[in-house]
Amino acid sequence: MKVLLVDDEKHVREGIMLLGEWEKFGIETIYEAENGAEAINFIQKFQPEIIFTDMKMPKMDGIQLLEWMKEHYPYCKTVVLTGYDDYHYMRKAIHYGSVDYLLKPIDPEILNTTLEHALAEWKKEEAIRKKNKSSSQLINKMKPAYRDRMLTQLMNNESMKENLYEEFGFQVSQSYTVALVKVSGKTIGEFHGDRNLAYFTILNVINEILTENECGTGFRYLSNKGEIIIIFWKKIEQIEELLKSMYKQLRKTFNISCPIALGESVNKISELLESYSRAKHVILNSNILDEKGERVYLQEIKSETALPNLMGYASEIELAVQAGEIGAFEEMIERVTKELKESRFLSLKLLLNFEKEYQVICNRWLKKYQLSFSVVEKVEKQIDPYFDQNGSFQFEKYIERKKREISLFLKKVKRGSGKKNTNIIYEIETYLQENCNRDVKLQEIAEQFYLSREYISRKFKQEFNVNISDYVVKIRMNKAKTLLKNSQLKIYEIAEMIGYQDDKYFRKVFKRIEGVTPNEYRTSC
Template sequence: MRALIVDDEKHVREGIKLLADWEGNEITEIYEASNGEDAIKIIRSLNPEIIFSDMKMPKLDGTQLLKWMDEHYCEGKTIVVTGYDDYHYMRKAMHYGSSDYLLKPIDPEMLNDTLIRVVKEWKEEEKERINKRSKNQLINKMKPAYRDQKLTQIINNVPVDKFVWEEFRLTKATAYTIGLLQVSNIAVEQFGGDKDITFFTLLNIINEQLSKKSGGIAFRYITSKGEIVLLLKKNKKESLIIAKEIQINIQQLLGLTCTIALGLEVNSAVQLSLSYQHAKSMIMNRNVLRNNQEKIVMDNDEKEIKSLMDYGSSIKIAIQTGEMDAFHSLIGQIQTDFIQKQQLCLRQLFHLENEYQMISTRWYKEFNLPFSLPTDLEERVHSFIDKEDVFQLEAYKDRKKREIALFLRRVKRQNKRTSKNIIQEIEKYIKMNFHREIKLQEISERFYISREYISRKFKQEYHINISEYLVSIRIQKAQELLENSNLKVYDIANMIGYQDDKYFRKVFKKIVGISPNEYREKKK
């Protein structure tokens, strides 16, 4: 703790320094001032907890110092020390909150009793101040969450206590209008990706403007991500003026262009959800491709939503080609069909993105490829809206082209691995069934692959066609039987799949160079 002794007489200051039990009261720093002006400078810079002050001093006397402290530094505890036993001075001291009034010459015992009591009072008051600050900090921290929750309930027609309306000063309005602002990803990025800070800043700007106009209150709509709702206590015409002023402020302070949709003008709380739904419809149906359009949306037509599913067969053909060029023309066709007169609404974009993910999931499963679904489809769309609140179509298309190209590369790798594995399975199947006649059609039907594909891939893998490979397996088995058994040649021929032993002998000699009997004699 710190103490300040204010007196124009040096020997008085020295006496207090000498007589007081500083250490016992945990006071480690002691400062001096000869008048009220110097004392104020020290108080401002060092914030001493205990101040001893004379009443009669030059420049600025004790009464004036006490008055200044009462207005600017009420945390400090003051003990008046004076040579004047005057009721006028005592009354002034008590009026401005002095803790005690000591007369000179100072009695050491009285001085220390007073110091102990005043230090104790300061500690108790400081504890209360700390608790109060903590509570205030908690309340301030919780206020936005409380506000957002209660006002979201109002918009959603959830019954709330009457005092909530009074608390947010929403009563005594003849008309209400809901304004809706969607917070873009570019705004969040401007605040280092922190959504809470983004909303906090935007809401401060908006609510400051609304407070000046007694226009209502803005809050974070917790039912839907990325939305700020303006609950305006104004009719539609007045709401339009306020919305434009808010837009200008956000542009000037943050460099962001935001679109605000205004819902229906209503005259009761139960109709607020209707006003919100109308504003939401305005936002979803607004054209996101033009920069020069009005950023206050008050009315627009419901747009026809087109389906990406209508292009299912074209997508299948493009995938089967395995080439990105097929998708370039398809994407161009979809763009032509979906965008007419440079018009593309947010609702269509969300629908398009949702169907795109469904189709992607289907084809990833079709080729047994690992995939993960994005957690927030709307955010994927919003990430392509720039600071002018315009959708970057070319950037969006480039992103889709990269995703499709990656898919095609994975399909090719998968097909390469799969075809190799299947050919190896076919080779095993031939080895297991070499003793009977195996037709290419049988293999094709068993492995669900065309005969042409099997023939081509088998020869690429083993550098020999299937019929030649089957013969080589049979002759190899015949050699083993000739070496290790006394079976007749015609029995061996039957065992390895030849019904005609003469034909077997002919094939054997062609491959081995000698007849079966000669081979047996040679191996004895």
């Protein structure tokens, strides 16, 4: 806390400094000024909380100082000092919000009582200011999320109050067109993994162009991850130009590629979802092998030849797995690759299907040999690393990666097929360790290992002297401790990484198991 004493008489300032119980009230610094003009410089530079000021001074008197403070520094508390028991000064002090009016010579008891009162008033008002600021920040933070939620509901044919249309900048029109912007994991990575920052930045660019042209609005589509929706209600004939402008601006400013697809024009708000579905279809069928500079797709592109799928090679895959040699696979991989290269076409939809089929085939064989495997919840994450900064799919790198994965897979199957009398409970333990970042149900384990839930529970407890749920907690806590020791990740990020969506619950569990909070544990390391 800081105090400023303003008086043209030095002995008066020195007397106040001697009489005040500054340490008692937490006053750490006391500044001195000889007049109002000098006081303003101190106020602007040091921002004291309490100011004692004389009323009659050269250059700028106390009344002029109080007047300036009311306009430029209203949060400070002032106490007026004067040797004149004059109603005029008292009235001015009250008018400008001074805490009190003290006559010289200053009585020590009155001085300290006034100081205590002034500090109490300042702290009370400061608490209110902080609360209001916090509330304001929360409201501003919630506004985009609220807007996204309401417009997502509108897209999904849920009604919205008419007064909200204007609030969200949405205009009622006779026709609408929806465009879909894809935001990949790679794009979010360009913003250091901050998903909210990525969406905020991309939407800023999009909505700036839309606002300038008064033709639409963009928002984060909460029904599907990785999607931004743009609703156009004007300038339909200029949509292609506007979408290309958005794509170019994002590439130029942030070096990110966000493919954009356009849906069909519809006549009602209730039909927006149809336009979106068309845009989704267009983007899923876009050719990711295309080297085009602007990934803006206005219509579906179809391959002129029938494209391969892995399930069509099921019998060959079975023979290759039984042979257990990568060479048996490579011939088949080369055939699939050749077909795609000759057609010069690979859609996002086809690639996602390849990944899904690949996971199904691998897991089926791993299950056959009772080997553990991780469940891939989002196949998009598997393909994101193979798109370059221009949005082009690096097909050769993807194929080479798959060859290495298949080689490891075959080695695992080979080892598994040669095992006899393997203790299945240890395989379940490995499965839990590999999937500890999500909730694994007992029924899931039973289905994966072809055993009854009762048998798994009983045998696991016999083997490890703990039930499965407590064992998973133990794994998570050990992983959490490692992350707390060796990373700068935030607590909520660590909670998410080990399978807790609610970081408060994670803190509670950590405290119960470890006896200290995550922050305390990190500090002690």
